[in-house]
Amino acid sequence: MKESFPFYSLKIIGGNTYHHHGDILRTTAEVLHIGESADCEVRYGNTAGYYATILKDEDGEGWHLVKRSPHIDVTIAGEGEFGYVCQLKDGDVISFGNHRMTLQFLVGPSKAPSFRGTIVEHRTPHLTLFYSLFILLTVIVLGLVWWQYKERKNAEISMEDIREMESSIYLIKVDSVQWICSVNEDDSVLRRKTLSESEDVIGTAFLTDDGKLITARHCIEYWLGNQFDLRIPIDSLEEINRWAILTENYNMGYSAADDTLWQIRVFCSVFAKENQSKPVFHFCSTDDSVHINKQHDELIPLADLSHCYYWRTIRPYFMNREMELGDIAYVDVPVKGNIPMAEIEQLKAISNKNSLAVYGFPITDASGVADKKMVFAKAQMKQDTIGLMSNFMFEANINHGYSGGPVFAKTDDGIVVVGVVSRADLRSNETFKWAVPISEIIQMDKERKEEQK
Amino acid sequence: MRNKILTLHSIAGYAMEIAIWKMLRDICKCLETRGLGLEVIDERCCLSPGVIQVDGDEFRIIKATLPNEELEKFLAPETEKKSLNLETALVWSIGALVCYMSSGHYVFGGRGGEYQRRHPAVGLPVLRKEHETLTNIVHRCMQYHPTERITLSELKMLSDQGYKRCLEEVAHNTFRIEEDVRRYDNENMQEQGMSSSSHFWPEEM
Numbered sequence: 001m002k003e004s005f006p007f008y009s010l011k012i013i014g015g016n017t018y019h020h021h022g023d024i025l026r027t028t029a030e031v032l033h034i035g036e037s038a039d040c041e042v043r044y045g046n047t048a049g050y051y052a053t054i055l056k057d058e059d060g061e062g063w064h065l066v067k068r069s070p071h072i073d074v075t076i077a078g079e080g081e082f083g084y085v086c087q088l089k090d091g092d093v094i095s096f097g098n099h100r101m102t103l104q105f106l107v108g109p110s111k112a113p114s115f116r117g118t119i120v121e122h123r124t125p126h127l128t129l130f131y132s133l134f135i136l137l138t139v140i141v142l143g144l145v146w147w148q149y150k151e152r153k154n155a156e157i158s159m160e161d162i163r164e165m166e167s168s169i170y171l172i173k174v175d176s177v178q179w180i181c182s183v184n185e186d187d188s189v190l191r192r193k194t195l196s197e198s199e200d201v202i203g204t205a206f207l208t209d210d211g212k213l214i215t216a217r218h219c220i221e222y223w224l225g226n227q228f229d230l231r232i233p234i235d236s237l238e239e240i241n242r243w244a245i246l247t248e249n250y251n252m253g254y255s256a257a258d259d260t261l262w263q264i265r266v267f268c269s270v271f272a273k274e275n276q277s278k279p280v281f282h283f284c285s286t287d288d289s290v291h292i293n294k295q296h297d298e299l300i301p302l303a304d305l306s307h308c309y310y311w312r313t314i315r316p317y318f319m320n321r322e323m324e325l326g327d328i329a330y331v332d333v334p335v336k337g338n339i340p341m342a343e344i345e346q347l348k349a350i351s352n353k354n355s356l357a358v359y360g361f362p363i364t365d366a367s368g369v370a371d372k373k374m375v376f377a378k379a380q381m382k383q384d385t386i387g388l389m390s391n392f393m394f395e396a397n398i399n400h401g402y403s404g405g406p407v408f409a410k411t412d413d414g415i416v417v418v419g420v421v422s423r424a425d426l427r428s429n430e431t432f433k434w435a436v437p438i439s440e441i442i443q444m445d446k447e448r449k450e451e452q453k
Numbered sequence: 454m455r456n457k458i459l460t461l462h463s464i465a466g467y468a469m470e471i472a473i474w475k476m477l478r479d480i481c482k483c484l485e486t487r488g489l490g491l492e493v494i495d496e497r498c499c500l501s502p503g504v505i506q507v508d509g510d511e512f513r514i515i516k517a518t519l520p521n522e523e524l525e526k527f528l529a530p531e532t533e534k535k536s537l538n539l540e541t542a543l544v545w546s547i548g549a550l551v552c553y554m555s556s557g558h559y560v561f562g563g564r565g566g567e568y569q570r571r572h573p574a575v576g577l578p579v580l581r582k583e584h585e586t587l588t589n590i591v592h593r594c595m596q597y598h599p600t601e602r603i604t605l606s607e608l609k610m611l612s613d614q615g616y617k618r619c620l621e622e623v624a625h626n627t628f629r630i631e632e633d634v635r636r637y638d639n640e641n642m643q644e645q646g647m648s649s650s651s652h653f654w655p656e657e658m
Binding site for chain 1 (some may be wrong): 455457458460462463464467468469470471472475507508509510511619623626
């Protein structure tokens with residue numbers, strides 16, 4: 001049984017003034033003229049005359065092409081020139097004389113068309129290709145954005161994630177400071193002086209799941225980052241600064257008695273969030289239980305016309321970031337918290353794709369008095385990865401009081417502490433802060449245990 | 454495969470003058486070669502479009518079973534008479550075929566020679582003004598009185614002449630038209646900013 005196709009199409013190949021390359025004429029007409037006359041559906045010029053006419057077969061089962069001009073050769077690709085009439089079949093490419101534009105005859109489909117007469121579908125392959133590429137690129141970009149969003153969402157820390165660790169985060173406060181001169185051999189105190197006006201020094205500390213109470217060293221030895229004017233005579237300096245300078249000098253031999261040891265002793269109290277009137281822990285900075293790494297400290301000679309003074313600092317400089325690693329201290333306490341420290345491998349895997357969070361007791365009062373409320377702040381690392389040999393910078397809207405607090409990161413194994421909030425340096429500002437990587441604690445602990453053996 | 458047989462119906466009304474001359478020439482030649490008693494010719498001495506195959510630029514008389522309605526449109530007015538002259542009746546049929554091929558319409562509104570028999574003084578069909586020579590031939594073929602009609606041999610001679618003249622005209626004019634086409638295409642390409650290299654790009658590009 002023969003199929004009956006109610007319409008056919010002519011695809012324009014090449015194009016001219018009247019037709020674009022890629023256009024498709026669909027027609028149900030029984031007669032379609034091709035030529036130069038105005039009534040030609042397919043036009044090759046603007047004069048007059050017909051090149052050919054496509055007619056429906058007498059039996060209605062197909063179409064044939066009748067040549068109308070003896071001057072224009074009509075050829076079908078692959079079959080050459082024909083005489084006066086030629087039966088058309090699907091896919092025939094018809095050309096007329098020397099015209100560049102050719103027509104491809106396409107039949108079907110056999111279903112009834114939704115139009116009558118002749119319609120033109122403008123199809124420009126260039127635009128089709130362009131639109132396809134545009135849509136493809138849009139899909140890819142949207143996919144990437146969605147993927148990034150999902151990744152970030154997965155890595156983002158929420159307040160709820162850290163809620164159960166809140167009980168292991170403490171407020172640390174300096175109670176008093178003493179300047180002590182003792183004899184090296186028997187550690188007996190020869191002289192003792194207590195700071196008359198102690199500053200309200202506060203910071204944050206946290207208790208790890210292996211019983212380490214960790215804070216920043218400058219939360220205890222708060223003078224380490226101080227700056228002062230060298231032109232001011234040493235006797236006129238603030239008392240704590242003068243003590244610090246003289247302590248270094250005396251211990252380096254600028255003392256009347258060589259067997260004496262000079263120390264600044266700081267007494268600290270650690271408070272829980274729930275009850276900040278009764279300390280949870282007490283410790284003294286010169287106790288053996290307080291572990292501080294002074295290897296990264298810098299002793300700066302301060303030239304004076306009459307004397308040379310030495311100034312110990314962990315103040316971060318542009319040129320020497322390793323020095324900042326010293327801004328960390330921990331105490332072994334007899335209880336365990338619930339904050340896990342990151343393993344070295346976990347630290348290495350942390351990148352700027354991981355969002356961070358910090359927790360602490362910010363000083364929000366203009367007078368410098370802490371409101372003693374624990375605040376959660378989201379943070380974002382500004383480096384690609386965490387370098388174990390240097391501090392890492394992060395962005396967070398935090399201020400004083402967060403020092404010594406934990407920097408959390410979300411890993412595949414859960415929430416871990418990756419650093420300890422340190423100080424700002426000349427590069428950082430209110431939003432950019434430094435943190436000491438938690439690997440420093442791990443390393444100090446490891447070295448200490450090896451020494452004990 | 455293009456195996457469908459296309460007859461004169463497929464080009465009726467759209468045929469070029471040269472095709473009509475060729476048809477006349479081929480039919481006359483065929484009748485001359487195979488004789489008037491050609492078996493395919495209807496027993497009532499009629500040639501109709503359905504028995505003339507168009508194969509490329511050749512016309513052939515073929516055997517076909519056609520309905521009476523079609524045959525009657527090409528029957529000479531004297532067909533009913535017993536004393537039938539085969540040649541003159543065929544000539545009348547050929548004249549009607551030329552009319553049909555040129556205009557796409559049947560003579561005398563499709564009523565054939567019967568109408569002419571009833572109205573002997575009826576005017577004969579006139580073809581397009583470009584086909585003036587053909588109109589003269591049609592008139593000579595379709596004369597009511599068989600004796601006044603053109604003979605088959607003369608018709609063959611005239612068709613030979615007409616076909617050759619057309620061929621010469623085509624040869625003369627084709628070169629000029631091809632030049633026009635070339636110039637027109639070049640102008641188009643310049644207008645559209647297309648270079649000749651655009652031929653080389655695949656369609657998808």
